[in-house]
Amino acid sequence: MKFFSVRKHALLWARLFTAGLFLVLLFFVFRKYENGLYTDPVLSLRINEVCTISPGTTEGDSVTYEDYIELYNPTSQAVSLEGLYLSDDAGDPLQAALPEGEIEPGGYYIIYAAGEGDSAPEGTPSVAFGLSEEEVIMLTWVCELEDGTESAHTIDSVYVPASISPGAVYAATEDGGDSYGQLSPSPGLSNASASAILEDPVFLTPGGFYEDSVEVTLTAAEGLSIRYTLDGSEPTEDSPLYTEPLILTDPSSSPNVWSALENITTSDRNYEIPDTPVDKAAVVRAAAFDGEGNRSGTVTCTYFIDFDEKEGYENAAVLSLVTDPENLFSQEEGIYVRGSLYEEALxxxxIYEGLSWIELMDYTHYYLEGMSSERPAHLELYSVYGDALLNQSCGIRIRGNESRSFPQKSFTLYSRKRYEKESFDPVLFDTGISYDSLILNNSKTPKKVFFFSLVEDREAAVQEYIPCQVFLNGEYWGMYYLMERYSSEYLEGRYDASPEESTLIKDTRYVADGVEEEIESYRALRDYLDREDLDDPEVYEGLLEQMDMQSFIDWMCVNIYIANTDNKPLENNVYTWKSDGSTETALPENMEYSDGKWRWMLYDLDDSLAAGTVYADSGAWSMDSFTEHAVYASSGYLDDKPMPALMKNADFRRQFVLTFLDMANENFRPDRVLALLDEIEEQYSSWAELSWERWNTNLQDQTFSEQVEELRLFFENRFDSIIPCLAEHFGLTGELVTLSLSAENGGAVSLNTLDLDLMDGSWQGRYYTDYPVTLTAQETDGAAFDHWEIEGGSIIEGSQDSASIQVRLEEDTTVRAVYTES
Incomplete structure (x- = not known):
C-alpha cells in the first residue's frame, strides 16, 4: 500500500510556485533591460571627488573658493544630465536638479555647492546647498517608465568623514572606484594626478620663550621623512632633512632680510631701512614627505630666545605672523611691496617717482583687494604671561586706505576652514566671541584705539583691542593693535543679534555682512532723512521707528568732540547695523537690539584732533568741528546730511545738547582722560619707543610720548573751546551752570544718558539752563531711595519722593539723593 505524503505534496507545489514567480520577475527584468532601464550609461556615473574645504579652484581668469562635487563618467558614451539630482539630505534625495548638459565619455563634471547666499562663478553649474563633513552626498536619477510613471534610483552615494585636512578633498583613489581617501584637489582631472595628503609632523617642543637656546624636536608617522626651513618658506623635498633635534639660539644679531627691503613703500614717504639688526625670533616650518611625491601640510613654530634680556617686551603680548616670503615680498605675488605693477607702469x-599714494593705488601691489590679495599665513599669539593664546593658520590681506602706503602696514586676518578653522578661538578681549576675522592695525597713532576706551559705555559700538609686539617671518615688525573687526559674529557676541537676521553696512554703500536685501531698508532710511518736515512730530516719530537716535547722536558727539575730519554719518568711514531677531540665549538687557532699528558704529578715528585743518599743528582743541572741516572735505558735520533736516526738530536738538554735555562732562572729563593717558603711557611707552625706532631711521613720525602729550593738551582745553560752539549752533541762550550730585548712604544715580556711581563721593558737571536734566535714583543692594534734596533748581516733573524727576537748573545746582538702609 502506498501512502500519500501531504507534506511532500505541499513542498512540491511551493517549489513550482517559487520557480514560476522567479520566471515572471526575470521576464520583467529582461523587459526593463530591453527598454534600457538597467543598461543606461547614466547608472555608471560616480561621485569622484567631494571638496568641503576648497583651497581655491581656477575658473577662467579668477579663483573661486566654493566647495564642489565632481562627477565622473567611466563609460564610452556621453551621458545626459537630464533627470539627475544631487542631495546632502537623505530625506530629500531630489534636493537639487542638475542643469541641462552632458558629461563626455571618460569626462569629469564640476558642480559647485554654493549654499544659500553664496555664489558660484558665473556660467558654472551649482547646487543651492553647502557641503560639510559627516554627511552623505547622493546622486539620484529619475526616469520615466513605459507606463508613464517615474522611477527614482540612487546611482551613487559617498559618506564624507570628519577631520578632512585643510587643502584636501575626499576622493576616489582611482577614478570611479569604491575606495576613497584624502587627496590633493584635482577638479576636472583624473584623481591619478592627485597626491595623497600625509599626516602632519608634530613639534614636541612648543613655540614660546626660552633662555640661552632651545632644542627643537619633531616627530612624524613611520616611514615619513621631515623637511624643514628657517626662513618662513614652505618646506619642499629639497629643504634640509630633519635627522636630529635642532639647536636654536637667538638670531637677532644676524643681518636683516625682510627689514632690509626698501620697495615696501614709495620714495615720497622718505622711509629708510633700519641701520642696525632688528630683534629676531627663530621660525621653524616643517612638513612630512614619503618619497613618492606626497606631502603633509606645513606646521610652524616660533621661538623667542633670550627676550628677557631685551628692552621693549616686558609685560607685552607678542604675535608672530609667518608666511612664505613670496606671499609678501616677491615682485609678482607679494602684497607688501610695490611689485611688478609699479615697475611696469614706471x-x-x-607714473613717475613722487606721485602721491592716491595716484598710485592702481599701480602698487599693496593696494590689491579682494580674495585674490589674500595669502595663507600662520599666527601665534602669546599673552603677557608667555602662554599661547592662538596658534593656527589663517589668511592675511593688507588693509586700510592711505595707510597701505605706509612702511608699517596693517593687516586683516581671516580664519577660514580651508586654512584650519572657521573662526579664531574665543580667547580674546574677554568677550567669548569666536571671530572669523581680526584686524592687526599699525601703531602709527594711538588715537584710534584710545578714543574707543573713552566711550565704551555709549550706544555707538566700539572695537576692543590688545597692543602687541609683532614679528613678521621672525623679524621685529613693530607694535600693533590686535582689534575686533565688525562682523555678524561681533553683533551676535555683543548684542545677541541673530546672524540670520542682522545686517552690517559699511560706508552706507554695501552690505559688509548679513542680509543683502536689507540695503533697501537702509536706503529707505536715508530717503526718509532727506525729508523737509522732520519738525512734524508724527514724521519724526516715524523716523524713530527706523533708527536708534541715541546711537546716532552718540556717534555724532564723539566725532565732533574729538575733531575728527574724515567721517560722515551717511557717507564714509562709518558702519551701521540692525537686527530683526535675537539669539535663543539672548540676555534680557540685549533684547532691545532686535527691534529692527539702524544703529551706528565708531570706526577709523585716525584723522581726529583737527587733521587736515589749520588747527592741526597747534590748537587742535579750538577747532569748531560742528561746521569747520578739513581741506579735503566739502562741509562740516552740521552741514552734512542728515543734520540740516534733523536740526529742525526740537526734540532732536534737546536730546543732542544734553547728550553732548553728558559726554563732555563724563566721558571726556579732563581728569578722567588724563588718568587713562597716564596709565597707557606707563604701560605702552617702552613697547611704542621700540616700534618708533624700528620705523624712524629717518625721523618723520611723532614719538609715542609726543602724541600722548598732544592728547593731554587737547582734552585739557577742549571743553572750554567746544561748549560755546555748541551753544552758538543750537541757539542756547541760558547760563552755563554747575550741577553737583551726591547720594547720602550710598547709591547710584542716572543723569540723562549717564549712569553715575556715587558710592565714593560726589560728581560735578556743567550744563546750560535751557533744558531741564533728568535724574533717576537707581535701586541698590542694601539701600532704598527715600527722597531728593535740591538747592538752586526746581523739580518740574515728578516730586521730591519720585525716583525719577526732571529738574530745571536756575543757577549752580546741588542735588542729593537720600537713601535709607533697607
Missing amino acids: EAGL
Whole structure:
C-alpha cells in the first residue's frame, strides 16, 4: 500500500510556485533591460571627488573658493544630465536638479555647492546647498517608465568623514572606484594626478620663550621623512632633512632680510631701512614627505630666545605672523611691496617717482583687494604671561586706505576652514566671541584705539583691542593693535543679534555682512532723512521707528568732540547695523537690539584732533568741528546730511545738547582722560619707543610720548573751546551752570544718558539752563531711595519722593539723593 505524503505534496507545489514567480520577475527584468532601464550609461556615473574645504579652484581668469562635487563618467558614451539630482539630505534625495548638459565619455563634471547666499562663478553649474563633513552626498536619477510613471534610483552615494585636512578633498583613489581617501584637489582631472595628503609632523617642543637656546624636536608617522626651513618658506623635498633635534639660539644679531627691503613703500614717504639688526625670533616650518611625491601640510613654530634680556617686551603680548616670503615680498605675488605693477607702469611712463599714494593705488601691489590679495599665513599669539593664546593658520590681506602706503602696514586676518578653522578661538578681549576675522592695525597713532576706551559705555559700538609686539617671518615688525573687526559674529557676541537676521553696512554703500536685501531698508532710511518736515512730530516719530537716535547722536558727539575730519554719518568711514531677531540665549538687557532699528558704529578715528585743518599743528582743541572741516572735505558735520533736516526738530536738538554735555562732562572729563593717558603711557611707552625706532631711521613720525602729550593738551582745553560752539549752533541762550550730585548712604544715580556711581563721593558737571536734566535714583543692594534734596533748581516733573524727576537748573545746582538702609 502506498501512502500519500501531504507534506511532500505541499513542498512540491511551493517549489513550482517559487520557480514560476522567479520566471515572471526575470521576464520583467529582461523587459526593463530591453527598454534600457538597467543598461543606461547614466547608472555608471560616480561621485569622484567631494571638496568641503576648497583651497581655491581656477575658473577662467579668477579663483573661486566654493566647495564642489565632481562627477565622473567611466563609460564610452556621453551621458545626459537630464533627470539627475544631487542631495546632502537623505530625506530629500531630489534636493537639487542638475542643469541641462552632458558629461563626455571618460569626462569629469564640476558642480559647485554654493549654499544659500553664496555664489558660484558665473556660467558654472551649482547646487543651492553647502557641503560639510559627516554627511552623505547622493546622486539620484529619475526616469520615466513605459507606463508613464517615474522611477527614482540612487546611482551613487559617498559618506564624507570628519577631520578632512585643510587643502584636501575626499576622493576616489582611482577614478570611479569604491575606495576613497584624502587627496590633493584635482577638479576636472583624473584623481591619478592627485597626491595623497600625509599626516602632519608634530613639534614636541612648543613655540614660546626660552633662555640661552632651545632644542627643537619633531616627530612624524613611520616611514615619513621631515623637511624643514628657517626662513618662513614652505618646506619642499629639497629643504634640509630633519635627522636630529635642532639647536636654536637667538638670531637677532644676524643681518636683516625682510627689514632690509626698501620697495615696501614709495620714495615720497622718505622711509629708510633700519641701520642696525632688528630683534629676531627663530621660525621653524616643517612638513612630512614619503618619497613618492606626497606631502603633509606645513606646521610652524616660533621661538623667542633670550627676550628677557631685551628692552621693549616686558609685560607685552607678542604675535608672530609667518608666511612664505613670496606671499609678501616677491615682485609678482607679494602684497607688501610695490611689485611688478609699479615697475611696469614706471617703465611705461604711466607714473613717475613722487606721485602721491592716491595716484598710485592702481599701480602698487599693496593696494590689491579682494580674495585674490589674500595669502595663507600662520599666527601665534602669546599673552603677557608667555602662554599661547592662538596658534593656527589663517589668511592675511593688507588693509586700510592711505595707510597701505605706509612702511608699517596693517593687516586683516581671516580664519577660514580651508586654512584650519572657521573662526579664531574665543580667547580674546574677554568677550567669548569666536571671530572669523581680526584686524592687526599699525601703531602709527594711538588715537584710534584710545578714543574707543573713552566711550565704551555709549550706544555707538566700539572695537576692543590688545597692543602687541609683532614679528613678521621672525623679524621685529613693530607694535600693533590686535582689534575686533565688525562682523555678524561681533553683533551676535555683543548684542545677541541673530546672524540670520542682522545686517552690517559699511560706508552706507554695501552690505559688509548679513542680509543683502536689507540695503533697501537702509536706503529707505536715508530717503526718509532727506525729508523737509522732520519738525512734524508724527514724521519724526516715524523716523524713530527706523533708527536708534541715541546711537546716532552718540556717534555724532564723539566725532565732533574729538575733531575728527574724515567721517560722515551717511557717507564714509562709518558702519551701521540692525537686527530683526535675537539669539535663543539672548540676555534680557540685549533684547532691545532686535527691534529692527539702524544703529551706528565708531570706526577709523585716525584723522581726529583737527587733521587736515589749520588747527592741526597747534590748537587742535579750538577747532569748531560742528561746521569747520578739513581741506579735503566739502562741509562740516552740521552741514552734512542728515543734520540740516534733523536740526529742525526740537526734540532732536534737546536730546543732542544734553547728550553732548553728558559726554563732555563724563566721558571726556579732563581728569578722567588724563588718568587713562597716564596709565597707557606707563604701560605702552617702552613697547611704542621700540616700534618708533624700528620705523624712524629717518625721523618723520611723532614719538609715542609726543602724541600722548598732544592728547593731554587737547582734552585739557577742549571743553572750554567746544561748549560755546555748541551753544552758538543750537541757539542756547541760558547760563552755563554747575550741577553737583551726591547720594547720602550710598547709591547710584542716572543723569540723562549717564549712569553715575556715587558710592565714593560726589560728581560735578556743567550744563546750560535751557533744558531741564533728568535724574533717576537707581535701586541698590542694601539701600532704598527715600527722597531728593535740591538747592538752586526746581523739580518740574515728578516730586521730591519720585525716583525719577526732571529738574530745571536756575543757577549752580546741588542735588542729593537720600537713601535709607533697607
